[in-house]
Amino acid sequence: MERRSGLILAIVIWLIGAGVVMMGARTWLPPLASEHGAGIDAMINFTMTATGGLILLGHIVLGLFVWKFSRQDKITFRLAGPRMERRWSLAVALLVAAIAEGGVLVIGLPVWAKVYDTASPANALIIEVTTEQFAWNVRYAGPDGVFGRADPKRYSLDNVLGQDPDDPAGRDDIVDLNMIHVEVNRPVLIRLRSKDVLHGFFLPHLRVKQDSVPGMKIDFWFVPNKTGSFELACAELCGLGHYEMRGVLVVMTPDEFRKWKEEKRNG
Ligand SMILES: [Cu+2]
Known part of the structure; x- marks a missing residue:
């Protein structure tokens, strides 16, 4: 019983959060009125989707672990030794940084270069x-x-x-x-x-x-x-x-x- 109401509460909170984000995202950016703006929108959308997805994934994993192992009085399961743990933590951190920064550098940098480092056309x-x-x-x-x-x-x-x-x-x-x-x-x-x-x-x-x-x-x-x-x-x-x-x-x-x-x- 307790387990079930906990699950229902988790789902309700999750739905509220997802609903608020989806409602907000609809009017997030005002209608676009410039040429280079499409690149900036692509960068924002990629970064928000990628980091949002990673946060979601992280929380799902965290939730599953809490759900599965929180009722034990002692630790019965260890993935690896402390060294392995450090290594895997670092690998995940680097992967997350590469995905998020990749959006900024790969999609965003060319837009920056156009706006600031390219001479404006002669008819400007x-x-x-x-x-x-x-x-x-x-x-x-x-x-x-x-x-x-x-x-x-x-x-x-x-x-x-x-x-x-x-x-x-x-x-x-x-x-x-x-x-x-x-x-x-x-x-x-x-x-x-x-x-x-x-x-x-x-x-x-x-x-x-x-x-x-x-x-x-x-x-x-x-x-x-x-x-x-x-x-x-x-x-x-x-x-x-x-x-x-x-x-x-x-x-x-x-x-x-x-x-x-x-x-x-x-x-
Ligand atoms: Cu001012």
Whole structure:
């Protein structure tokens, strides 16, 4: 009787756990909207499935041993001597590490290499993003394709990016706040800086997450492959107003993008 109720309890707890995980996994990742994101999803899915499976397997074995041997007053069974035990423990640990890390290295590393170590395609749209408490300052080069000079010494309330008014290259630059407009299927190169503290440039739908670091200029690129508006969130606890540091990435068709640029320049 006692044995049976124990078994039922174990099954109920197991079902609750499995149910919660399955429900959560359905809305785990927001719908994908970038090219390289598929590789990141593959890595996350492999790592979670592999480590989840290993944990499950480990617990099933543990449960079986508890079930089988817990009612004995003394040890009646030994698999091997202490040396053998150590060796087998190490073998299992290495196998688990190889399976889990294999996912990161084999599936994840090529994605990393593409985003950070491969030069962005020549047609990439270059966007400067400068973070500060608690906003995203966004700048595009104008029709001349050249960003005007900017210098932190010029930072002021009216000149948040420290632009040099005497530089002709900067006169057609487009500056925006908390909004990033891009073209669908065209590579975007983000040039990320920070004016004050660490912030995190996080586009969950595009599987993009990169910290901005004061004193550093960090380049990375991605290809948005779905039109729409996507949340840009700060992923570093950067101060009291961190929660309101939100922006929007608007992915448009080339026509819409051209029109938007035109309006922005004339407005
Ligand atoms: Cu922030």
